[in-house]
Structure formats: structure tokens, C-alpha cells
Amino acid sequence: SQELEQSPxxxxxxxxxNLTINCTSSKTLYGxxxxxxxxxxxxxxxxMLQKGGEEKSHEKITAKLDEKKQQSSxxxxxxxxSHAGIYLCGADYSGYALNFGKGTxxxxxx
Amino acid sequence: xxxxxxxxxxEVTEMGQEVTLRCKPISxxxxxxxxxxxxxxxxxxxxxxxxxxxxxxxxxxEDRFSAKMPNASFSTLKIQPSEPRDSAVYFCASSLSExxxxxGPGTRLTVL
Numbered sequence: 001s002q003e004l005e006q007s008p009x010x011x012x013x014x015x016x017x018n019l020t021i022n023c024t025s026s027k028t029l030y031g032x033x034x035x036x037x038x039x040x041x042x043x044x045x046x047x048m049l050q051k052g053g054e055e056k057s058h059e060k061i062t063a064k065l066d067e068k069k070q071q072s073s074x075x076x077x078x079x080x081x082s083h084a085g086i087y088l089c090g091a092d093y094s095g096y097a098l099n100f101g102k103g104t105x106x107x108x109x110x
Numbered sequence: 111x112x113x114x115x116x117x118x119x120x121e122v123t124e125m126g127q128e129v130t131l132r133c134k135p136i137s138x139x140x141x142x143x144x145x146x147x148x149x150x151x152x153x154x155x156x157x158x159x160x161x162x163x164x165x166x167x168x169x170x171x172e173d174r175f176s177a178k179m180p181n182a183s184f185s186t187l188k189i190q191p192s193e194p195r196d197s198a199v200y201f202c203a204s205s206l207s208e209x210x211x212x213x214g215p216g217t218r219l220t221v222l
Contacts, residue, residue, distance in 0.1 A: 035213070042201060045212060084174055092208075096141065096165070097156075097158050
């Protein structure tokens with residue numbers, strides 16, 4: 001069974017619209033990482049959350065970790081074509097390696 | 111600064127052949143990870159090295175897969191013999207201890 005679930009699997013939004021991607025864990029996390037992957041390329045680190053209730057922002061992307069440290073959301077404000085790609089959440093359960101969700105594919109249309 | 115370097119970027123080989131993937135981690139990082147990404151299973155950890163020592167290889171599919179890290183600046187992942195089901199994108203990532211993992215661009219492997 002998948003310990004880390006991401007939703008939605010795919011998303012098509014119009015440029016300028018806001019969107020949210022969710023990541024739910026079946027157990028408590030040491031930490032939660034968000035990465036972005038351009039099609040056919042490697043993963044680019046976005047941000048990491050460790051504390052329950054923590055929220056971080058980078059440019060127009062905000063990520064939150066809930067108090068129980070089992071769910072995280074990634075919110076993009078005023079989406080742009082440059083935001084397109086696959087967003088992956090990675091859970092730190094072991095203190096070193098990451099378990100990844102299946103990813104959310106985002107397409108931003110003009 | 112150079113990120114994680116992987117080679118080759120693309121590899122096409124025939125079933126039964128030996129395949130060697132290479133990785134150069136970020137200088138100063140002491141942890142190295144090999145992951146495999148497929149459509150069906152997503153991104154999965156194959157093996158984790160810390161200070162050049164394999165710590166967790168529970169994700170290595172079978173004996174056909176082997177990984178080495180002879181020094182702090184180089185690692186290899188070898189598949190012998192390769193099979194069509196090994197076709198995937200293989201990523202190498204490095205980190206400083208338990209800090210953020212930085213990924214290489216990946217090697218896209220196709221086994222015919």
C-alpha cells in the first residue's frame with residue numbers, strides 16, 4: 001500500500017488562477033519535502049517542512065504541514081506557465097531516505 | 111557550483127547486456143542515494159550510502175543490481191544482465207547527512 005498519497009493526480013488550470021496540491025501520509029513524518037520535476041528532467045528542491053503547523057513560502061508557492069504532521073498542502077498563487085511540471089512530495093520516515101508520492105502533473109494554459 | 115552529475119543521460123541497450131550508470135555527488139556531501147522512477151511505481155529508493163558505506167539496500171530489486179561507492183566523489187549502479195523491465199529513469203541524489211537531498215538530471219535507460 002502507498003504510504004504517501006498525492007491529490008489530484010493531474011491538474012489543468014488557466015494562467016493566473018490559484019491551485020492547491022495535497023499530500024497525505026498514513027503515518028507521522030519526520031519531515032516533508034516538496035520537489036518539482038520538469039518533464040524529462042531531474043527533481044528541483046522547493047522547500048522542506050519539519051514542524052507541525054509550519055508554513056513556508058517561496059515566490060508564489062506556499063507549503064504547509066498540519067499540526068499532526070501527516071498532511072501537507074502546496075498552494076500556488078496566480079499560476080504561470082513556468083509553474084507547469086510534476087510536483088512530488090517526499091516523506092522522511094526513516095531519518096534519511098525519502099518515500100515519494102506518485103506526483104501531481106500541473107499544466108497551466110494561457 | 112556543480113550539482114549532482116550523472117552519466118550517461120540516455121542509455122539504450124539490448125536485453126542481457128551489462129549497464130553501468132555513474133554518479134558524481136555534490137562535493138562535501140556524505141550521503142548518496144540511487145532512486146528509480148517508473149510510471150507504475152513512481153520514485154523508489156534503491157540504495158543509500160553514508161560515508162561511502164551502503165546502509166540500506168533493501169530497495170535493490172534483485173541480484174542483477176549492484177552499486178558501489180569507491181570514494182566520496184563517485185558511485186556506480188550496475189545492472190547485469192539487463193532486462194526490459196529495468197527500463198526506467200535512474201536518479202542519483204546526494205545530501206549532507208540528513209539534510210535536503212539534491213537530485214541529478216537522471217539517466218533514462220531503455221532495455222530492448
